[in-house]
Amino acid sequence: xxxxxxxxxxxxxxxxxxxxxxxxxxxxxxxxxxxxxxxxxxxxxxxxxxxxxxxxxxxxxxxxxxxxxxxxxxxxxxxxxxxxxxxxxxxxxxxxxxxxxxxxxxxxxxxxxxxxxxxxxxxxxxxxxxxxxxxxxxxxxxxxxxxxxxxxxxxxxxxxxxxxxxxxxxxxxxxxxxxxxxxxxxxxxxxxxxx
Amino acid sequence: xxxxxxxxxxxxxxxxxxxxxxxxxxxxxxxxxxxxxxxxxxxxxxxxxxxxxxxxxxxxxxxxxxxxxxxxxxxxxxxxxxxxxxxxxxxxxxxxxxxxxxxxxxxxxxxxxxxxxxxxxxxxxxxxxxxxxxxxxxxxxxxxx
Numbered sequence: 001x002x003x004x005x006x007x008x009x010x011x012x013x014x015x016x017x018x019x020x021x022x023x024x025x026x027x028x029x030x031x032x033x034x035x036x037x038x039x040x041x042x043x044x045x046x047x048x049x050x051x052x053x054x055x056x057x058x059x060x061x062x063x064x065x066x067x068x069x070x071x072x073x074x075x076x077x078x079x080x081x082x083x084x085x086x087x088x089x090x091x092x093x094x095x096x097x098x099x100x101x102x103x104x105x106x107x108x109x110x111x112x113x114x115x116x117x118x119x120x121x122x123x124x125x126x127x128x129x130x131x132x133x134x135x136x137x138x139x140x141x142x143x144x145x146x147x148x149x150x151x152x153x154x155x156x157x158x159x160x161x162x163x164x165x166x167x168x169x170x171x172x173x174x175x176x177x178x179x180x181x182x183x184x185x186x187x188x189x190x191x192x193x194x195x
Numbered sequence: 196x197x198x199x200x201x202x203x204x205x206x207x208x209x210x211x212x213x214x215x216x217x218x219x220x221x222x223x224x225x226x227x228x229x230x231x232x233x234x235x236x237x238x239x240x241x242x243x244x245x246x247x248x249x250x251x252x253x254x255x256x257x258x259x260x261x262x263x264x265x266x267x268x269x270x271x272x273x274x275x276x277x278x279x280x281x282x283x284x285x286x287x288x289x290x291x292x293x294x295x296x297x298x299x300x301x302x303x304x305x306x307x308x309x310x311x312x313x314x315x316x317x318x319x320x321x322x323x324x325x326x327x328x329x330x331x332x333x334x335x336x337x338x339x340x
Contacts, residue, residue: 013289021209037219038244055228056228056229056233057229058228059220059229059234060232060233063233063236063237063240064236066242067243068236068239068240068243068321069324071243071247072324072325072328075215075325075328075329076328079328079331099336110325127256132328133291137298137302138299138302138303139299139302139303140225140226140302140303140305140306141223141226142225142226142227142228142230144228145224145225145230145306146225146228146306147304147308148230149230149231149306149310150291150302150305150306152256153278153287153289153309154288156273156274156309156313157275157278157289159232160270160274160312160313160316160317161271161314163317163320164267164268164270164316164320166320166324167267167316167319167320167323168267170324170327171263171323171324171327173327174327174328174331175326175327175330176325181332182222
C-alpha cells in the first residue's frame with residue numbers, strides 16, 4: 001500500500017513537470033529556450049518510462065530525445081533566426097478540435113485494461129509464444145532484444161534501412177553543400193549572381 | 196568553447212567512459228536493457244559532445260568524415276549479410292538457427308552480429324547528421340545565443 005502511494009506521488013509529480021514543461025515550450029518565443037525545454041521534456045518522459053518498467057524505451061528516449069535531438073535542434077537553429085517572428089494568435093477552431101480529440105482519447109482509456117494486466121488483449125495473441133521462446137529456444141534474458149533482433153528481425157532490418165536512408169538523405173542534402181559553396185565562390189567573380 | 200575550462204576537463208574525463216558504456220550497452224543487450232540502437236546513439240553522442248567542446252574540425256581529425264561513407268552502409272550490410280549467410284547455410288532469411296552448431300548458439304550469434312550492424316549504422320548516421328548540420332555554421336560565439 002505504501003509503495004502504491006509512492007508510485008502515485010511519483011507519477012503525479014512527473015506528469016505535472018511534463019505539463020509545466022509543455023506549457024513553457026508553448027509560451028516561449030525564444031528558440032534556444034524551446035530547444036532546451038524539449039530536451040527536458042524528453043528527460044522527464046524517460047523517467048516516466050522507467051516508472052512503467054520500459055527501460056529500453058527510457059534508454060532510447062534519454063539518449064535520442066534529450067541528447068542528440070536537442071543538439072540537432074540547436075544546430076538547425078544556428079542556421080536560422082533565434083526567436084519566433086510573431087506571437088501566435090489564439091485560434092478558437094483548433095483549440096476546440098484539440099479538446100474534442102483529447103476528450104475522445106480520455107474516453108477511450110475508460111475501457112482499457114488496467115496497467116500491467118495479464119488479461120490485456122496485447123498479451124493474449126502471440127506474446128506468450130515469444131516469452132516462452134525467449135526462455136527456451138533463444139535463451140536471451142532480455143525479451144525485448146530477442147523479439148527485436150530475432151522474432152521481428154525483418155522489422156529491425158527495415159528500421160535500420162530507414163535510419164540509413166535518413167542519414168544518407170541529410171548528408172546529400174546539406175552535408176557537402178559548404179564545400180561546393182566555397183568552390184562556387186572561387187569560380188564566380190560576380191557575387192551578385194549567387195544571390 | 197575554448198575558455199570553458201570546467202566543460203573541457205569534465206567532458207575529457209567523461210568521453211572515454213561514455214564510449215565504454217556504449218560498448219557495454221552494445222554487447223550486453225542480450226542480458227540488460229539496450230541494444231544496437233541505443234549503443235549507437237550513445238557512441239555517436241560521445242563524438243557529438245567532443246565536437247561541441249573542442250570544435251568540429253578537431254572532432255573530424257578524431258573521426259574523419261570519410262569513415263562515415265564506409266560505416267553507414269557497413270552496418271546495414273552486416274545486418275543484411277547475416278540474412279544472406281543464413282540463406283546460404285540452408286535456413287530462411289534471417290533465421291539464425293543455422294548459423295552455429297546448435298539453434299540456441301545460432302540465435303545468440305545472430306543476435307549479437309545483427310545488433311552490431313545496427314550499432315555501426317546508427318553511430319555513423321548520428322555523426323553524419325551532426326557533421327552535416329555543424330559543418331554549415333562557423334564557430335558559434337557565446338554571445339550569439
